[in-house]
Amino acid sequence: MFHRHKFVESSRKHWSSEPAFIASMAAAAVGLGNLWRFPYIMGENGGGVFVVAYLIALLVVVMPIMILEVAAGRLSKGSTVGTYREVGPFGTIYGWFVVLVTVAITSYYLVITGWTLGYSVDAIRGQVRVFEEFSSGFNSLWFFIATTLLAAVVLARDVTAIEKLSKLLMPALVAVVLFLVYRASQTSGWEEAKDFFFQVDWSRLWSGKLWGFAFGQAFYTLAIGQGYLVTYGSFIPRKTHLPRACLAVAGVETSIALLAGWMIFPFVFSFGMEPGQGSALAFETLPRVFAQMPGGGWLAVLFFGLFFAAAFTSSLAGLKVVTAAVAEEFQLRNTTAVTVVTGVMLVLGTASALSFTPLEWRIAGEPVLDMIDRVAGGDVIIFSGLTGAALLCWFIPPKRIRTVLGTANRWWEWRIYLVGRYLPVLVLLWAVLIFAVNQARGTGG
Template identity: 70%
Template sequence: MSQSSEPFVAQSRKQWSSEPAFVFSMAAAAVGLGNLWRFPYMVGENGGGAFVVAYLLALLVVVFPIMVLEVSAGRLSQGNTVQTYRQVNKFGTVYGWFVVAITTAITSYYLVITGWTLGYAVDAVRGDLRHFDDYSAGYNSLWYFLVVTVLACLVLIKGISAIETVSKILMPVLVLVIIGLVITASQTPGWSDTKAFFFDVDWSRLSDTRLWAFAFGQAFYTLAIGQGYLVTYGSFIPRKTHVPRACMIVAGTETCIALLAGWMIFPFVFSYGMEPAEGSQLAFVTLPRVFQELTGGAYLAVIFFGLFFAAAFSSCLAGLKVLIAAVAEELKVSNTAAVLSVTGLMLVLGTASALSFTPLNWSIGGDPVLDVIDRVAGGNVIIFSGVVGAALFCWFIPAQRIRSVLGTGNPWWEWRIYLVGRFLPLLILAWLMVTWGVSLIRGG
């Protein structure tokens, strides 16, 4: 190892100060735009209650065990994503870089959407909240993307202690504000329609494989599975941490905030006669109108969009940390050099997504570049990534080594998590073969 890499390695291997600090930091990484932005619009586009049922089942049965495995993998290796999977075999190294590539793609457009939240926060302070079409009529998406990316660079140069401090302040206040907005939403005419939308489940929709694909994709997305976040954060975990317990708190927090976000937005959607299937712009179309109508809405808008930005920004920091750790430790460079290199890469890649919501309207096949990248990198690709990572860990790492880093001492926990990682890939392969066979028969 060269001398230039030693400062980073020494810093990057510092642990979180405690298990609660780890939980707060990992929750801030998982709870962000995936919950406040993506979950409501996915519910709106996929039939409400049926999607929620599929999402919760996916989270409980499959996604949570994989989450525990990824955190444990980072704890076992005490290294970056590439180093973690290199311990498996040569293919593991390739897979590690594949994860880094996925996170690069996701973070590049995540920074753009985080810029939207910052822009709305600034507009709220100015008392000039606008409909998204008006907001994106100029080059706000580009300018705020640049600001957010540079700001993230400055924070990450300070190291994980800065992330921990921001997370401890952010999470409790954010939850309180969302709960307050849900209480306000419960007084609107659209509350009864929202209850019907969530609880009147069309059970026949659960036979739709596309619904399950979206539900699994959202569960993987919001818990940051297959993206290196959990592996990287797990590499800083304190020795005495009970990994499943910590992950359960994070997953529970993530699920509650996602559901609260839906209950916060949809009553206003129905009250104003808007369309639930608005798409990726749902929150940015609905909430400005909400704050214009509410008494004291101008002040509430400042608080909400400020915290919305903070939540999104925390997730950006987590994604960037994955990339920085890989660049610094694999290429043997210092923390500062790695941060600057990754920042430069984000500025290049994210510009395409930013310009897709400007007068230039950059698009691929008629769709905004940002939406295309989100569908590709934020859907089936991360499902594939998460399942492959769990399989590599459980098939090639001895079971006793995995059990040693879970920190539970409970065989039930250990074997349940281990068996999901070991046999889920085989079940998925069998399901794909059956589906393919059925389609051939029908086609014939």
């Protein structure tokens, strides 16, 4: 055990400062979940009422769990597996479960990131196509391979490469989003978009389906239960104020997601399109929108360039979770771990990439990518996040967590343990109740 900890300490570097840590975590959090998933989930779930439910879920539940995961990483200064080993043998099993979930998610995330790279290249060439045409050949496969190899090159340079990339990308992302929002404000659909955001159907707050989407989106975009936060927390500088840093990251993440809505929906309404078009909102609808707008070619370059930059930094974060676990658990050099993980991603991701080529790979009639996203990127994340919070709060004394929060304010400690200890129990009881009611209804019928 001593030898393993010695290896971890000798191989681990740290972010240079709290702002650098915030920029890198924000770059990891802001990705396809904000710019692709948030707008279409919002479009399918009533607009403004979804935003209200999402913000409540974020502030009441997700923020304490986020701080808890970062604090756990800072406490152990190890990988995801090493961190959860602190709670006992089951914690080790859970830590590897988180790594496997992250492997599954990152494998198809790299495919979608490849799509954004392909659209960026097409936009520069002035040949942006709708997704059906883009995926008619093997573009999905070639751009996935290119993206994965590029990510491997960045990761081989270790944590400082991610930090430098994040410092360059984050201001550029914000600038491009604000510019596109400004252009959207000049369209005829701006007023309709305002109504979509601010006219809230309060009666829908009683919908369990709405809250399920809201919590799922919050867990997904802030990377709860996926090992990202634990891994990034293990690199945190000593003097960082954890609640402040996490609030800053969540603020950036939420702002980008909302701005993405302001960027997309005015264009959608301007051309008489429906907001609830699902994933086609970005890859199917917007290419047509840009093609009909004055200066649309330049806007396409900006938009899809932003898409790729955000998706790529999130892909790097997922890969870092896996490579950190592999390197530290098997005592491998960083470059060796990166090589191993890259090979695994190329194998697993190819199945997802080929599901959107003429080969049309399917599992039970469903594209491989869609199946993995539905299983690993849905309820599994919520289950993983709640399980991790319960393990940390029930088996690690509050005093130990308090030492790494970076603040003497006990209010955050109280919130963390209230949510981490009792929310998983309440959710379990609720699930058992729903199961019992359904069984009773079935018997009664």
